[in-house]
Amino acid sequence: MAIEFPGFSGPAASTEAPLEMLAACHHRIERQCSTLKRLAPHLRQHGSDEQARAAATAIARYFDTSALQHHADEEVDLFPALIESMAGSDAVCIRELTDGLSADHRKLEASWRRLRPVLSDVSEGRPVLLPEDEVEAFIGLYERHMKREEDELLPMAARLLGDDAITQIGRAMRERRGIGDDLLAQDRQR
Secondary structure, eight states: OOOOOOOOOTTOOOTTTTHHHHHHHHHHHHHHHHHHHHHHHHHHHHHHHHHHHHHHHHHHHHHIHEEEEEEHIIOOOOIHHHHHEEEEEEEHEEEEEEEEHHHHHHHHHHHHHHHHHHHHHTTTTOOOOOOOHHHHHHHHHHHHHHHHHHIIHHHHHHHOOOOOHHHHHHHHHHEEEEEEEHHHHHHHHO
């Protein structure tokens, strides 16, 4: 398995290569966070204009779906597979890492719940401002969280998980997204 961590940016990452897909998702999160950061000053200057509404809608759609699916991919499939792959004191270290990352997910989701209503108002064209301290806190937590995943979690998973575990994680990711094996077969033919 050829995995480049950190910084994997291949657009072809799919559920057939779930670790690469998780890394590629980090790049999409970074892009959404960058847009969110630019949205705050845009709202001050231009209000909830068409650009702001489109950006807010896209950001909300991403963090309401893809980001939550990403968290579930890790917590429901990747973390347990890693813990199962180890025994003794190594499993304790992995559990501490995955517990910390899961706690980050809860903090990110709580932060998102505070930002989401404001973005909904922007999407509807209401004159609001984004709380820049909340935006900075959200982005900062995501940056630290993704760095830890890319520096520790994903390389560890690439080393420790066998092909069967990787295949099962990919299958679970497809199911979570409603991607049937027939769509996957069509993708392979392209």
